[in-house]
Amino acid sequence: MSVPVLEITNLHKRFGDVEVLKGIDLTMQRGDVVSLIGSSGSGKTTLLRCVNLLEDYEEGIVAVAGEQIGYRQQNGRRVRLREREIARQRAMTGMTFQHFNLFPHMSAIRNVMLGLVRTRKMPKDEAYATAETWLDRVGMKDRKDHFPGQLSGGQQQRVAIARAIAMNPELMLFDEVTSALDPELVSEVLAVVKGLAADGMTMLLVTHEMQFAHDVSDRVVFMQDGRIGEEGPPDTLFHNPKSERLAAFLKSSKF
Amino acid sequence: MEIAQALEVIWAARWALLAGLGNTILISVLSILMGTALGLVVGLILTYGNPVLRFVVRLYSDFLRGTPVFVLILACFYILSVVDIQLSAYEAGIFALTLFCSSHVGEIVLGALKAIPKGQTEAAKSVGLTFFGTFFSVLLPQALRMILPTWVTTATEIVKASTLLSVIGVVELLLGVQQVIARTFLSLELYFFAGFVFFLLNFAIEKAGRFVERKVAIPS
Amino acid sequence: MDYDFNFAAVWRNFDLLLSGLGLGLVLALVSIAIGCVIGLFTAFGMLSKHRLLRWAAHGYVSAIRNTPILVLILFTFFALPQLGLRLGKIESFIVTLAVYSGAYLTEVFRSGLVALPPGLREAGLTIGLTELGTKVRITIPIMFRNVLPALGNNFISLFKDTSLAAAIAVPELTFHARKINVETFRVIETWLVASLMYVFACAIIAALLRRVERHLAIPG
Numbered sequence: 276m277s278v279p280v281l282e283i284t285n286l287h288k289r290f291g292d293v294e295v296l297k298g299i300d301l302t303m304q305r306g307d308v309v310s311l312i313g314s315s316g317s318g319k320t321t322l323l324r325c326v327n328l329l330e331d332y333e334e335g336i337v338a339v340a341g342e343q344i345g346y347r348q349q350n351g352r353r354v355r356l357r358e359r360e361i362a363r364q365r366a367m368t369g370m371t372f373q374h375f376n377l378f379p380h381m382s383a384i385r386n387v388m389l390g391l392v393r394t395r396k397m398p399k400d401e402a403y404a405t406a407e408t409w410l411d412r413v414g415m416k417d418r419k420d421h422f423p424g425q426l427s428g429g430q431q432q433r434v435a436i437a438r439a440i441a442m443n444p445e446l447m448l449f450d451e452v453t454s455a456l457d458p459e460l461v462s463e464v465l466a467v468v469k470g471l472a473a474d475g476m477t478m479l480l481v482t483h484e485m486q487f488a489h490d491v492s493d494r495v496v497f498m499q500d501g502r503i504g505e506e507g508p509p510d511t512l513f514h515n516p517k518s519e520r521l522a523a524f525l526k527s528s529k530f
Numbered sequence: 531m532e533i534a535q536a537l538e539v540i541w542a543a544r545w546a547l548l549a550g551l552g553n554t555i556l557i558s559v560l561s562i563l564m565g566t567a568l569g570l571v572v573g574l575i576l577t578y579g580n581p582v583l584r585f586v587v588r589l590y591s592d593f594l595r596g597t598p599v600f601v602l603i604l605a606c607f608y609i610l611s612v613v614d615i616q617l618s619a620y621e622a623g624i625f626a627l628t629l630f631c632s633s634h635v636g637e638i639v640l641g642a643l644k645a646i647p648k649g650q651t652e653a654a655k656s657v658g659l660t661f662f663g664t665f666f667s668v669l670l671p672q673a674l675r676m677i678l679p680t681w682v683t684t685a686t687e688i689v690k691a692s693t694l695l696s697v698i699g700v701v702e703l704l705l706g707v708q709q710v711i712a713r714t715f716l717s718l719e720l721y722f723f724a725g726f727v728f729f730l731l732n733f734a735i736e737k738a739g740r741f742v743e744r745k746v747a748i749p750s
Numbered sequence: 751m752d753y754d755f756n757f758a759a760v761w762r763n764f765d766l767l768l769s770g771l772g773l774g775l776v777l778a779l780v781s782i783a784i785g786c787v788i789g790l791f792t793a794f795g796m797l798s799k800h801r802l803l804r805w806a807a808h809g810y811v812s813a814i815r816n817t818p819i820l821v822l823i824l825f826t827f828f829a830l831p832q833l834g835l836r837l838g839k840i841e842s843f844i845v846t847l848a849v850y851s852g853a854y855l856t857e858v859f860r861s862g863l864v865a866l867p868p869g870l871r872e873a874g875l876t877i878g879l880t881e882l883g884t885k886v887r888i889t890i891p892i893m894f895r896n897v898l899p900a901l902g903n904n905f906i907s908l909f910k911d912t913s914l915a916a917a918i919a920v921p922e923l924t925f926h927a928r929k930i931n932v933e934t935f936r937v938i939e940t941w942l943v944a945s946l947m948y949v950f951a952c953a954i955i956a957a958l959l960r961r962v963e964r965h966l967a968i969p970g
């Protein structure tokens with residue numbers, strides 16, 4: 276069996292005295308689509324951010340494509356990698372944010388090009404062509420010269436997805452891609468994500484859209500107080516929850 | 531008619547007055563440029579510096595901003611000469627204005643960088659940008675746009691403060707005018723003239739600032 | 751640099767410095783009080799229906815803000831007597847500073863008034879107050895509280911500007927510092943102490959203002 280795209284072992288994360296992740300184990304193979312569900316504050320966002328090292332973690336190992344993210348072992352101690360190394364590792368995963376976080380001073384296509392030119396050292400014209408292809412893919416090619424302030428929320432999120440995926444990451448991380456959107460804009464973004472899943476992209480996504488999680492995922496992970504409460508194929512998890520907590524959560528999410 | 535007389539006097543003294551205006555502009559430009567460069571460093575340290583460095587620079591900035599710029603100019607003028615730094619009044623004045631400008635620009639830069647949402651840095655990191663890449667491609671271009679209006683105001687403050695160098699004997703426009711007054715006693719007309727020239731200068735700076743602001747505005 | 755510090759001469763004259771500081775504070779207080787009245791009228795002028803009033807208000811603010819304060823001080827003191835308006839040093843300085851601060855306060859009050867919800871005025875009118883009564887009892891008091899921080903900042907910079915009174919020999923802090931400097935040659939000590947006095951005075955004023963703000967804040 277090949278190296279897992281993502282392998283998390285015994286991950287612990289603290290904010291001050293509060294332990295937010297209390298030992299997470301999760302493995303994803305190439306092409307896996309995994310949804311993280313769970314109530315607010317259960318640690319879903321934090322888990323994603325640890326994979327991208329937007330948060331440091333205190334204990335355990337996060338490995339992407341077999342490479343430990345953020346740290347190396349030296350004489351039995353963990354040493355944080357250098358800034359440049361970490362930057363390279365971050366580019367191995369693509370991330371989208373709840374609030375898009377597009378660069379407001381750059382047009383859509385320049386948003387997508389930035390990482391290609393700066394991190395991947397792609398020549399400008401090649402970066403332009405790549406960015407254009409991906410913008411086309413998310414249905415934003417005709418708006419490529421618009422600035423974020425000139426786009427709707429759904430359009431911004433699609434550009435943000437293009438920005439992340441144009442980097443050709445091993446793994447895509449989606450944090451509640453639709454939660455900041457008006458209801459009528461949700462479907463256009465979810466359609467893009469579904470399309471990417473169908474293409475075989477490896478994806479770890481946090482979502483409150485249960486139907487979507489059900490349709491798109493190979494596996495669903497229910498997080499509960501910083502631990503994985505339950506994990507399995509969507510049908511099993513959604514229709515035969517083992518724990519009371521999950522059953523209650525699903526009920527409150529009106530699934 | 532006194533106005534006609536005043537205009538004649540001004541015309542007669544035109545080269546001296548133009549030289550004064552030239553000095554005013556040169557002093558202002560040099561102080562603003564050097565003060566802005568130093569101010570960027572001050573702002574960067576206040577934003578990203580380690581605690582010790584930040585504390586030192588915070589003291590520097592608070593001290594300079596708490597001291598009237600006139601006192602700063604006098605202090606630089608008198609002090610530099612007793613510590614064996616041979617600077618002319620002209621240079622000492624520019625030095626003082628540079629310090630003054632740097633502390634104000636530093637605070638503006640700090641404010642702008644802090645006002646950029648954290649998500650911007652995170653998004654830049656997530657596409658693999660290093661600290662420098664993030665700073666130059668993402669943070670600085672946004673910060674500069676935010677800074678521009680206040681920076682232009684600071685520039686006009688420096689132009690106005692440059693008149694204080696007249697007190698330490700630098701012949702900028704105001705002292706140039708005062709020298710003409712000393713010969714002709716037309717203080718009403720000539721002080722008015724001086725005020726008017728400064729008004730035009732600052733008005734032009736403000737208009738130019740607005741123009742650049744519109745040019746670099748992000749479409750939305 | 752070998753400079754032997756000796757603060758004795760400065761401490762000997764410390765009461766002079768202190769009295770100068772006190773005079774500066776009084777000058778700033780009186781000026782800002784008059785400035786508030788001017789600013790309030792001009793702010794309403796700016797928002798008036800009459801084009802001429804708006805024009806005059808804008809002209810005043812723009813002229814003052816773009817002219818160096820030193821030119822204004824010298825103009826009032828040396829040039830106005832030509833028009834038969836002869837004022838003592840202190841009166842002349844207060845007039846200048848009041849007119850000067852009036853222009854800055856106009857902006858403060860204008861934005862404060864604009865920021866008020868329009869419903870306030872309407873509510874005042876519906877309970878039977880006149881337009882003037884509504885202004886005096888409702889709009890202005892609320893606006894004042896809202897702009898208190900900006901007013902405080904203006905006061906602090908006005909206080910620092912009192913250092914310029916030294917230019918027409920008003921015996922405030924900077925004037926005394928210069929005198930002590932020239933008489934004792936304790937250059938560094940003098941200016942260090944004088945600057946620190948300004949810095950601490952500003953810090954104390956700022957702290958006091960914050961307390962006043964909290965005290966006057968509308969609960970909720």
Ligand SMILES: Nc1ncnc2c1ncn2[C@@H]1O[C@H](COP(=O)(O)OP(=O)(O)OP(=O)(O)O)[C@@H](O)[C@H]1O
Nearest residue numbers: 290291293295313314315316317318319320321322
């Ligand atoms: N920067 C931080 N500092 C301190 N505590 C934090 C920080 N970020 C998150 N937390 C805490 O960590 C816990 C997990 O937060 P997290 O954002 O991962 O939850 P989540 O599952 O994504 O919730 P939601 O569904 O509301 O997005 C919460 O209790 C939160 O308050």
Ligand SMILES: [Mg+2]
Nearest residue numbers: 319320321451
């Ligand atoms: Mg979250």
